[in-house]
Structures are given as C-alpha cells and as structure tokens.
Amino acid sequence: MNSTAGGTEYCTVNDQMIPFTYLYYIIFLTGIIGSCVALWAFTRNQKNKKCLNIYLINLLTSDFILTLALPFKIAVDLGIAPWKLKIFHCQFSACLIYVNLYASIIFLAFVSTDRYLEITQSSKLFRIQHVGFAKMMSVVVWGLVLFIMVPNMAIPIKEIKEKPLVTCAEFKQELGLHWHTLTIFLCLAIFMNASAIILISNGLILRRLYKNRNSDDSRNVKQAMFNIGMVTLAYVICFVPYHAVRMPYTFAQTQVITDCALKRHLFIAKESTLLLSVLNLCIDPILYYYLSHSFRQKITEAFKPEKKASVKSTTITTL
Template identity: 30%
Template sequence: MTNNSTCTETDLKPYYAITYTFILIPGLIGNTLALWVFYGYMKETKRAVIFMINLAIADLWQVLSLPLRIFYYLTGTWEFGRGLCMLCFYLKYVNMYASIYFLVCISVRRYLFLMHPFKFSDCRRICDVYISILGWVLVCVACLPFPLLRLQRDANNTCFVDLPVAQIGLSTSIAMVTTGELLGFITPLLIILYCSWKTILSLKEKNSASHDLGEKKKALKMILTCALVFLICFAPYHISFPLDFFVKTKKIENGCAQKVISVFHAVALCLASLNSCVDPVIYYFTTDEFRRRLSRQDLQDSIQLHTLAHIRKHTRAVLRTDTMDY
C-alpha cells in the first residue's frame, strides 16, 4: 500500500509563467535579429544558412505563442477557444522537433563541407531548401499525435499541461513512446555525436594545412555547440517524456512517483523551451558572418544603406507624382 500523505501536490504553473516570461523578450529579439542577419548574408555563404533560417523561424513560432501560455499559467483559465489552445500546444512540439531536425542538418552540412569539400561544393542552396521543406512536412505529421491525444471534450477552459490524455493500451503506449524516442531523440543524437567524433579525428591528421585546420576548428565549434544545446535542452525532456506519458495515461499510479515525475517533467519542458533564446547565441559565437554583420560598423552601414534606399524610394515617388500633375 502506498503512502500518499507525504506527497502533496505542487502547483507548477507559476514556474512555467516565470520561465516563459524570462524566455519571451530575448527569444523574440534574438530570433528576429537572426533572421535579419541571415537574410543579409544569405548570398555570401553556403554554410548551412538555410537551415539556420529555418531554425530561427521554428524558434520564433514558439516565442510568439508564449504570451498566451504566460496568460494561462498566471490566470489558470483559457478563454481563447479550443482551436487556438490546440494550435499553441501543437506548435510547442513542432518547434522542439523542428529544432532537433535543423540542428542535425546544420551539423551534417558543416561536417560534409569540411570532410568532402569537392564532392559537396556543387550542392546548390536549392538542395537545402528541399531538405528543409521535407523536414517541416515530416515534423508536422510526426507531431500530430500530441494534440490528437489531448482532444477531450471535458477540457473546457483548460489548456497545455492541464489537458487530459486519452487512455490507450499499454502496448500501444510503449510502441508510441519507443518510436518517438528513437526517431526524435536517439537517432539525431547519434548523428550529431558521429559528426563531432569524425571532426575531432580530422583535427589530429598531421597533413592538414593551417587553413584547413582553422576551418576544421570552426566546424568543430559549431557541431559541438549544437551537441551541447541538444543535450542541455532536449535530453532531460526525452528522459522525462515516457515517464510523464505513463503517469498521464494512469500506467504509473504511485502518488510519490507521480509527483517526482511531474516536477522533473516541468523542469525538462522549461529547458526544452529555453532553446528558443539559446539558438541565437549559437549563431553569434559560432558564425563569423553573424558577428561581422552585428559589429558596430556593419550595423551602422546597414542602417545608412536602408535609410538611403528609403529616401531614394520616397524621392522617386514624389517626382512621379509631380510628373503626373503636369
């Protein structure tokens, strides 16, 4: 017989609200700035810029849904309709797995250009566009079970963590969790670790020129940073996910175990959301072009060029109006 008297419920909603408030402003500014920078030097480099743009878009989608999450966790009630609730709930998982997908793409792209520069030098940017489109389709389809399992009629005025989960059989639960863990976490992790390991081995080659050595160090820095963000933001969630799923589907009934798992899962969810404001830090510290474009001089030049272009456009419009008057 389990003793549940010492395992009181903990209200985790304030912690969600605090975390999402902390993420909101840096995530909004960082990803908007990242998209502006990537648009500016998209024609200058082939180094995974398309994947970085898609990663920033995925993060921005998540950030734009945070105000509604914060409102719900502060008030405890949802007044915006079931459709918007499920959309925001769905975007959370689309963002997470799209981020995982594009972190893997960035790591593989840097690794391939480094280790096989002649073989992949002719790979046009359109290839990355097709890979990105395919990734979005796969992620959006694969994440559909998350909202579909929460479409319950008795969920009035509740959303997010309070949504009830449909009861399914143990064998189906194990199959779904195993598939999600293998495809959504373990396989991407192994790919990133493989790219890191092969890049580290290439640094030990004695016949590498100084230029090649510098490029390898830059690539390794990018790949290791992706691996670090991957482990910090997504590993805790994928450890807690199967446990929390079995709690919500009543496969784990011990009160103390449920409380511990719920708290751990809440922390893991917050860490997974943190990637929205951590990813712009990756761009800044691992991409030379990003730092250069954000430098004081480049920023001033860009603003001046934008201002001049606006003045010229306005002047042409005025001249065109004057000509029409005549």
C-alpha cells in the same frame, strides 16, 4: 496533492508552476529579441545560396514560432488564462511548441552534417550540399513533424467540468491518448537519430581539427574546437534530460503509473527538463553568429558602422 470529486480520487500535479513561468518569461524575452535580430540579419542578405543558410533559416523559423507559443503556456501556468484559452493551449499552442522543438532538433542535425561535409570536402557526398537538396529536405522535415503532431490538434477533445487546475491529458479522449503515446515514441526516434548524427558529425569534426591543432593556424583551430565542443555540450544539456523523463511521464499521463506522488515528481521533472529544451531558443542565435558568414557580417556592420567599408572587404571564415 490528492482531492476527491464525486467520490473519485483526483491527483493534482500542476500546482507548482508559478516559479517556471518567470523563467519562461525571461526565455521568451531573450528568444524574441534574438530571433528578431537573426531575422533582420538574414532578410537583409539576399544571397543565401549556401546549403547551411537554408538550414539556419529553417531553424530560425522554428525558433521564432516556438517563441510565439510561449505566452500561451505562461498564461496557463500562471493560472490567469480563461477556460477557453486553456483549451486552445492544450489543443493547439502546446502542440505547436513540440512541432517546432523537433523541427529544431532535425535542422540542428542537418547543420552538423553540413559542417562536417564542408570541412572534409567530401566529393562523394557533394550533391547533398546543393541548395535544391537543402530546400527539398526542409519541406520533408516540416511535412514529417506536422504529420506527427497535427492529429494531436485535430482529434476531438472531450468536455470536462471547469476547474482551476487542469492538465492537457484530461481533455484527450481514448483515441487522442493513443495517438499522443505514438507521437512520443516517434519523437523519441527522431531525437535519437538526430542526436547520433549530431554527436558523430561533431566528433569527427573535432578529431579532424585536433590533428591540425599544431598547424600555422592553430589559434583559429583551437577556437573552432572550443566552439564545436560548446555547441555539442549545449545540445546535450538542453535535450537529453527532457527525453530521459519524457516516456516515464507519458506512462503517468496514460494511467500506466497511478501513484499520485510519483505522478507529481514525474510532472515536475518533465516541466524542468522541458524548460531546458526551450532554453535552446537563447543558444541558437549564438550558433547563427558562429556558423553564418552573412549573419555575422550584418551584425558586425550594425554594431560597428564606422568600420562598415572595411568589414565588407574582409573575408571572415566560417567555423
């Protein structure tokens, strides 16, 4: 929709956000419940001495913080947020979504790598499965994503006239837009490298399991193959579409693309695919259940209290 203000043509792209807010609200409720259950299960277990559990706890942390940032986006997209809250969202909570989105992607890559090393029992790379290494890499990951994203929060914004509909790019000064563009390139690089690790690791695991499909434990092997296949498919569905449209939309934000109709289509495509990425919040608790023995045990104990003793004495193998 084109409008004119002070003789300057203005293209409104975010006037169709209300349908998205209802879906975000459902994701928020599902995500906060799943994150709280996972947080309860992990905090009840005081012996998280496995490398995998360190990565899963960090993945849970990023999911939980991302979930807490969603109400601000919902309020802004509904059009009920006051002007100062819109500024807060664009300068802080929107950036927080991306900080934790890319932290999640990196930790998913570490989880896939750890699963591959666990299954292959590779002695050459055994040292990187130490808990100390996992903790060190977790600090590096958080430091990396914060280094990339925090300048988007810290670079001063410009004052603009209050209006019902505003995009975050309108608040950015030239330096802010340049750093925003650089951020997109760096995040795409993170995504591509993490995706290669996830797809290769899961592919190698599937190949190894496929060779054992006719073994005595064929039922568990086939179940493991199905689980890994579904996790990989969910990753592709959640994250690939968003990154396919992210760069073209960035060109629209930086005025490389000026056609209003194309801008509107790119904005809707970006919001639709971002919704798919955030949907990963609802999928990760399933990942915790299948990959973490301690998490699965606590959930089993909680929902089957009458079999608590037998559950504790039973060894449940991880995926």
